[in-house]
Amino acid sequence: xxxxxxxxxxxxxxxxxxxxxxxxxxxxxxxxxxxxxxxxxxxxxxxxxxxxxxxxxxxxxxxxxxxxxxxxxxxxxxxxxxxxxxxxxxxxxxxxxxxxxxxxxxxxxxxxxxxxxxxxxxxxxxxxxxxxxxxxxxxxxxxxxxxxxxxxxxxxxxxxxxxxxxxxxxxxxxxxxxxxxxxxxxxxxxxxxxxxxxxxxxxxxxxxxxxxxxxxxxxxxxxxxxxxxxxxxxxxxxxxxxxxxxxxxxxxxxxxxxxxxxxxxxxxxxxxxxxxxxxxxxxxxxxxxxxxxxxxxxxxxxxxxxxxxxxxxxxxxxxxxxxxxxxxxxxxxxxxxxxxxxxxxxxxxxxxxxxxxxxxxxxxxxxxxxxxxxxxxxxxxxxxxxxxxxxxxx
Amino acid sequence: xxxxxxxxxxxxxxxxxxxxxxxxxxxxxxxxxxxxxxxxxxxxxxxxxxxxxxxxxxxxxxxxxxxxxxxxxxxxxxxxxxxxxxxxxxxxxxxxxxxxxxxxxxxxxxxxxxxxxxxxxxxxxxxxxxxxxxxxxxxxxxxxx
Numbered sequence: 001x002x003x004x005x006x007x008x009x010x011x012x013x014x015x016x017x018x019x020x021x022x023x024x025x026x027x028x029x030x031x032x033x034x035x036x037x038x039x040x041x042x043x044x045x046x047x048x049x050x051x052x053x054x055x056x057x058x059x060x061x062x063x064x065x066x067x068x069x070x071x072x073x074x075x076x077x078x079x080x081x082x083x084x085x086x087x088x089x090x091x092x093x094x095x096x097x098x099x100x101x102x103x104x105x106x107x108x109x110x111x112x113x114x115x116x117x118x119x120x121x122x123x124x125x126x127x128x129x130x131x132x133x134x135x136x137x138x139x140x141x142x143x144x145x146x147x148x149x150x151x152x153x154x155x156x157x158x159x160x161x162x163x164x165x166x167x168x169x170x171x172x173x174x175x176x177x178x179x180x181x182x183x184x185x186x187x188x189x190x191x192x193x194x195x196x197x198x199x200x201x202x203x204x205x206x207x208x209x210x211x212x213x214x215x216x217x218x219x220x221x222x223x224x225x226x227x228x229x230x231x232x233x234x235x236x237x238x239x240x241x242x243x244x245x246x247x248x249x250x251x252x253x254x255x256x257x258x259x260x261x262x263x264x265x266x267x268x269x270x271x272x273x274x275x276x277x278x279x280x281x282x283x284x285x286x287x288x289x290x291x292x293x294x295x296x297x298x299x300x301x302x303x304x305x306x307x308x309x310x311x312x313x314x315x316x317x318x319x320x321x322x323x324x325x326x327x328x329x330x331x332x333x334x335x336x337x338x339x340x341x342x343x344x345x346x347x348x349x350x351x352x353x354x355x356x357x358x359x360x361x362x363x364x365x366x367x368x369x370x371x372x373x374x375x376x377x378x379x380x381x382x383x384x385x386x387x388x389x390x391x392x393x394x
Numbered sequence: 395x396x397x398x399x400x401x402x403x404x405x406x407x408x409x410x411x412x413x414x415x416x417x418x419x420x421x422x423x424x425x426x427x428x429x430x431x432x433x434x435x436x437x438x439x440x441x442x443x444x445x446x447x448x449x450x451x452x453x454x455x456x457x458x459x460x461x462x463x464x465x466x467x468x469x470x471x472x473x474x475x476x477x478x479x480x481x482x483x484x485x486x487x488x489x490x491x492x493x494x495x496x497x498x499x500x501x502x503x504x505x506x507x508x509x510x511x512x513x514x515x516x517x518x519x520x521x522x523x524x525x526x527x528x529x530x531x532x533x534x535x536x537x538x539x
Contacts, residue, residue: 345425
């Protein structure tokens with residue numbers, strides 16, 4: 001193929017032209033500081049407030065419950081650390097899942113070092129949290145449950161309504177990292193009993209460097225970034241006005257026709273899954289087949305290693321990602337793939353392809369042919385495959 | 395992140411494959427950590443490495459270092475082959491990113507493992523050759539974030 005095929009939309013997305021256009025005047029025209037008294041500043045103030053309102057509506061939340069941050073990781077850090085500090089007197093126990101993003105897991109490690117106890121709930125072979133284990137893990141001193149809305153690697157959508165109900169019933173705060181789900185799935189914070197929710201603009205064709213944390217009214221967590229009185233005194237720092245405007249444009253685009261777009265992505269997703277399953281031997285789909293993000297495809301291919309696969313795909317103009325150790329900078333493959341029960345050597349051979357509505361069947365056909373060719377080539381190189389073939393000949 | 399040489403050896407690996415009835419064969423690494431290398435040696439009666447082939451399960455750097463290692467030992471005596479260090483492999487590839495240095499260690503270890511097998515099969519000792527570790531990550535400390 002002549003053009004680049006972008007299949008890494010869970011990593012980041014292309015900023016939508018609508019978002020770019022909306023942002024432009026806020027760099028050099030309406031550049032005033034929203035906190036200023038003069039009119040130049042009030043343009044920015046209005047814009048940020050408009051963005052906040054659009055986002056609040058998208059979640060069935062109130063304007064005053066949306067706090068802009070620098071992105072998903074900051075939102076997760078803030079939600080966990082500040083909630084832990086605020087509710088410390090009630091207890092020091094936090095429940096999360098084994099497959100959270102590192103923004104949550106590493107924040108939990110940080111809290112652990114500060115005397116908090118963390119329970120990691122296991123997931124089943126499709127990556128769905130075990131609700132009975134969650135219920136059993138609740139203690140009188142449990143102050144927070146944090147479970148992601150949908151997983152970034154294998155796309156599994158968690159039973160958020162059930163978790164919300166359990167948390168509500170026990171009077172425990174419920175935070176969800178919705179970075180992968182927001183703008184892709186409908187979310188109603190009231191219906192789902194969500195107390196805090198993290199999201200990010202660049203995962204939904206908005207700009208990088210802005211996200212938000214939804215904090216339900218009455219949840220008494222303190223500020224995380226100290227300084228000025230921005231974001232109702234809870235998150236200091238001059239507002240990222242262009243970012244908020246771009247985020248708003250992306251949100252409008254994402255929620256306008258969300259169902260139709262999700263249907264189209266699901267169709268592409270299932271086409272890709274079906275062809276890969278049928279045509280590549282010794283492979284397995286990771287994650288749940290139906291409770292799955294519309295754009296997520298995740299496979300493991302036995303006997304090969306993910307980074308090699310990615311470099312060869314890149315040579316064919318295909319952008320993808322993997323849960324292999326080599327792509328994580330450590331010796332261990334993805335904690336998510338290990339949590340769903342994959343042995344290490346198989347987890348190293350994973351491939352994640354995350355679609356957007358812009359992808360076409362022609363592109364996916366080319367991707368399938370490329371994956372087939374590369375997997376075959378890498379298996380010819382693999383001593384594990386050689387051993388496997390020899391074992392089978394005996 | 396990789397040099398042009400690494401990319402070249404990764405996309406066009408030299409001496410990839412098997413040798414039937416090899417004089418020595420060595421497999422090192424650990425599937426758990428994501429890399430396994432196997433080296434085959436064909437050594438003549440004058441202790442010269444006539445042919446060398448490899449198979450590797452691993453990342454781009456693992457494939458490239460195996461490929462380069464085979465080029466460096468081919469045509470050499472077993473004593474000379476022992477002097478092919480991970481440093482030599484890395485230099486020949488115009489360097490590796492720091493997180494990939496262990497791949498070059500694995501390549502050195504794979505050659506040693508194949509030579510060890512050859513020595514054992516023929517009941518000889520090769521001066522300076524120590525019993526190879528099967529896993530180069532042995533004894534490495536867990537990284538802390």
